[in-house]
Amino acid sequence: MNRKNTILSIRNLSISFQTNSGELNAVRRVNLDLCxxxxxxxxxxxxxxxxxxxxxxxxxxPSNGRIKEGSIEFTYTDNGKxxxxxxxxxxxxxxxKRIKGKRIAMIFQDPMTSLDPTMSIGNQIMEGVRYHYKISKKEAEKRAIDLLKMVGIKNAESIMKNYPHQLSGGMRQRVVIAIALSCEPDLLICxxxxxxxxxxxQAKIIQLIMDIQQxxxxxxxxxxxxxxxxxxxxxxxxxxxxxxxxxxxxxxxxxxxxxxxxxxxxxxxxxxxxxxxxxxxxxxxxxxxxxxxxxxxxxxxxxxxxxxxxxxxxxxxxxxxxxxxxxxxxxxxxxxxxxxxxxxxxxxxxxxxxxxxxxx
CATH class of the missing domain: 3.40.50.300 (P-loop containing nucleotide triphosphate hydrolases)
Incomplete structure (x- = not known):
């Protein structure tokens, strides 16, 4: 399965969970490559x-799970190396600090489980950017507005002030995608x-992900x-x-x-x-x-x-x-x-x- 420019290589990955009725072997010797x-x-x-x-x-x-064997090798560029x-x-x-959100980001099924109902959309997008890049609030705000526009939200400035419950399902998922892309990851998990x-x-979100990937x-x-x-x-x-x-x-x-x-x-x-x-x-x-x-x-x-x-x-x-x-x-x-x-x-x-x- 090996190909050139592999950024993710999973080998013999086995994951189990300890339950009240015994061990559950959820993943058994999985091998994957992604270029x-x-x-x-x-x-x-x-x-x-x-x-x-x-x-x-x-x-x-989860806390009741463990990786029994195998490796997950992720390759990225840091300071040109x-x-x-x-x-x-x-x-x-x-x-x-090094991987989650910055180099690998994830979009989940239900956007409401990914968004904090007590935080404005703008603050949720800016949070990761400011943590990883140590930039000012003003710079992060500009980046957040640009991200919202990139994922097809036209009235980005006003959406920044809104809360998740004020948006439609499709709009929330676009916001989640904007958050996932905020630190320009190498790998996007959907x-x-x-x-x-x-x-x-569905069609619009799929096309959006494809366009951004391109x-x-x-x-x-x-x-x-x-x-x-x-x-x-x-x-x-x-x-x-x-x-x-x-x-x-x-x-x-x-x-x-x-x-x-x-x-x-x-x-x-x-x-x-x-x-x-x-x-x-x-x-x-x-x-x-x-x-x-x-x-x-x-x-x-x-x-x-x-x-x-x-x-x-x-x-x-x-x-x-x-x-x-x-x-x-x-x-x-x-x-x-x-x-x-x-x-x-x-x-x-x-x-x-x-x-x-x-x-x-």
């Missing part, structure tokens, strides 16, 4: 480990940033369950299931040549304008309880193509091409050849993009 200027989308069902993985990059593991640090080894104070918004506003050249790690969004924004896609990456590739690999049965299920459950059905396909069964231990492939019980080996041994990552990998025994040379029951055509994909992400 400068690229967008990597992480896709999977709720509880698959997407948010836990990206929050670990921000050093936001390239610096690589393992985030898992940094203290909270070091993260706050954890389902449009979930709480209507479809029209202007600033930042890298984006995008968490979503919406394959239409993935088709629009992603360069690379990681499919997560039961805390593990089960397929990884370019957006073309995933949509046109998916190899893992779970990825097939996700694609098949997406509405297709060229194939009108009375009922949408659903993946049978439920994900495994991550507190339990199991033998073999975590997806075996739900996989209609499962073989005996799936219930006995966990599959390794098989390489399909230089940038496409999948963890399924179907790729073994001795396995019965199975054709994908569903592949997106380029025409179908374009219709999805237009339907889900039309610019307004």
């Amino acid at each position: 400068k200027g690229e967008t990597l989308a992480i896709v999977g069902e709720s509880g698959s480990g997407k948010s836990v993985t990206v929050k670990s990059i921000m050093g936001m593991i 390239s610096v690589t640090e393992d985030i898992t080894k940094l203290t909270n104070k070091e993260m706050q 954890d389902e940033p449009t979930t709480a918004l209507d479809v029209t506003m 202007q600033k050249g930042i890298s984006v790690l995008f968490i979503t369950h919406d394959l239409g969004v993935v088709a629009k924004i992603a360069d690379y896609v990681s499919i997560m299931y039961a805390g593990k990456i089960v397929e990884y590739g370019t957006v073309e690999d995933i949509f046109y040549d998916a190899r893992h049965p779970y990825t097939w299920g996700l694609l098949s459950s997406t509405p297709d304008i060229n194939n009108v059905q009375d009922r949408l396909y659903t993946i049978p069964g439920s994900p495994p309880n991550l507190k339990n231990k199991w033998e073999g492939d975590a997806f075996a019980e739900r996989n209609q193509y499962a073989m005996n080996i799936d219930f006995r041994l966990e599959p390794p990552m098989f390489q399909i091409n230089e940038h496409h990998y999948a963890a399924t025994w179907l790729l073994h040379e001795n396995a019965v050849k199975v054709e994908s029951p569903h592949q997106k055509s380029k025409q179908t994909l374009s219709f999805e993009e237009e339907g889900n992400l039309a610019n307004n």
Whole structure:
């Protein structure tokens, strides 16, 4: 998976949580690479480990959680020199001073959980800028107004005085994006940033993030369950299931040549304008309880193509091409050849993009 100009490299990351009923293994040996200027989308069902993985990059593991093994190496430029640090080894104070907000920023699902209801919008944007850059209030105020204008808020001066409850959901999310970009980070993490918004506003926010990425050249790690969004924004896609990456590739690999049965299920459950059905396909069964231990492939019980080996041994990552990998025994040379029951055509994909992400 290694490529040039890698700014984020996650290796064998495993994260567990201690609960009243035992240890929950939320993330299992995850490997990810993200290069400068690229967008990597992480896709999977709720509880698959997407948010836990990206929050670990921000050093936001809850008190009952721990990183069991692995590394998160982040590369950035400091005073003209390239610096690589393992985030898992940094203290909270070091993260706050050197990384969080300044070089890695995050946009969450619900803007109201990110904004302080007791602070004005202007003060919330200026707070991080003044902390990291030690500039005057006047300079920070000018920067905050410029940021609000950059994210499409026209009456920026008056919005500076407002409080979060006085703004619409779309406006609040734009403010959150302005805060995230206030210190010009190298990496922007978006954890389902449009979930709480209507479809029209979703499209505008997605386009805004893409435009800013193009202007600033930042890298984006995008968490979503919406394959239409993935088709629009992603360069690379990681499919997560039961805390593990089960397929990884370019957006073309995933949509046109998916190899893992779970990825097939996700694609098949997406509405297709060229194939009108009375009922949408659903993946049978439920994900495994991550507190339990199991033998073999975590997806075996739900996989209609499962073989005996799936219930006995966990599959390794098989390489399909230089940038496409999948963890399924179907790729073994001795396995019965199975054709994908569903592949997106380029025409179908374009219709999805237009339907889900039309610019307004």
